[in-house]
Amino acid sequence: SQQGEEDPQALSIQEGENATMNCSYKTSINNLQWYRQNSGRGLVHLILIRSNEREKHSGRLRVTLDTSKKSSSLLITASRAADTASYFCATAPKGGSEKLVFGKGMKLTVNP
Amino acid sequence: DADVTQTPRNRITKTGKRIMLECSQTKGHDRMYWYRQDPGLGLRLIYYSFDVKDINKGEISDGYSVSRQAQAKFSLSLESAIPNQTALYFCATSERPGLAGALIYNEQFFGPGTRLTVL
Numbered sequence: 571s572q573q574g575e576e577d578p579q580a581l582s583i584q585e586g587e588n589a590t591m592n593c594s595y596k597t598s599i600n601n602l603q604w605y606r607q608n609s610g611r612g613l614v615h616l617i618l619i620r621s622n623e624r625e626k627h628s629g630r631l632r633v634t635l636d637t638s639k640k641s642s643s644l645l646i647t648a649s650r651a652a653d654t655a656s657y658f659c660a661t662a663p664k665g666g667s668e669k670l671v672f673g674k675g676m677k678l679t680v681n682p
Numbered sequence: 683d684a685d686v687t688q689t690p691r692n693r694i695t696k697t698g699k700r701i702m703l704e705c706s707q708t709k710g711h712d713r714m715y716w717y718r719q720d721p722g723l724g725l726r727l728i729y730y731s732f733d734v735k736d737i738n739k740g741e742i743s744d745g746y747s748v749s750r751q752a753q754a755k756f757s758l759s760l761e762s763a764i765p766n767q768t769a770l771y772f773c774a775t776s777e778r779p780g781l782a783g784a785l786i787y788n789e790q791f792f793g794p795g796t797r798l799t800v801l
Contacts, residue, residue, distance in 0.1 A: 603789055605792075610770070610795070610797070611794060611795065612686075612772055612792035612793055612794045612795050613725075613772070613774075613790075613792045614792070615789040615790065615791070618788075618789055658724065658725070668713065668730075668732070668776070668779060669727060669730065669740070670727075670790060672717075672724045672725040672726075673724055674722060674723060674724040675724050
């Protein structure tokens with residue numbers, strides 16, 4: 571069963587704008603990860619944030635984690651057409667035997 | 683060369699046929715996973731393996747079986763394929779958890795996927 575729920579399910583923006591995606595989850599976690607999937611291809615890991623971290627940066631990506639609200643957000647700054655993809659959050663539940671639980675994903679379209 | 687490879691990349695088969703999907707990795711990871719992806723449902727875990735002698739059922743294992751032939755190879759079988767097994771199948775790998783005061787579960791590395799159609 572899905573634990574993570576991405577919001578919105580689809581987002582369309584113009585190149586150069588920022589894109590924010592949110593993820594909510596239900597149980598205590600070890601860490602939360604974000605993945606990207608280009609159409610019909612395998613998922614690619616973007617960033618991992620541990621349960622004791624609140625914010626993390628990687629290039630144009632900024633991830634926040636609020637364990638009290640059981641939510642995370644992924645911000646992509648200065649978006650590019652190449653950022654067009656589906657994005658998934660995945661949680662590693664505590665006591666979950668190293669299994670990741672993926673959300674249903676959200677589709678980001680960046681228009682040139 | 684890709685670190686995680688899957689064969690075949692596409693397969694069309696008929697109801698009742700036995701199908702095997704293969705996954706190989708050169709990352710040297712202990713952990714391997716099989717997922718299926720259906721539109722609007724995200725990824726669901728079918729089976730996972732922490733080493734050659736350790737196989738575990740995931741969320742949706744009914745109708746599937748697996749074999750971990752070696753550290754680098756993990757195959758998924760559909761003994762008697764049915765149309766609702768039509769999906770995109772992904773293999774993934776990960777390192778064993780790190781230890782930094784607490785277990786740190788690592789990211790997973792995915793293969794390119796196998797698109798399976800059961801008629």
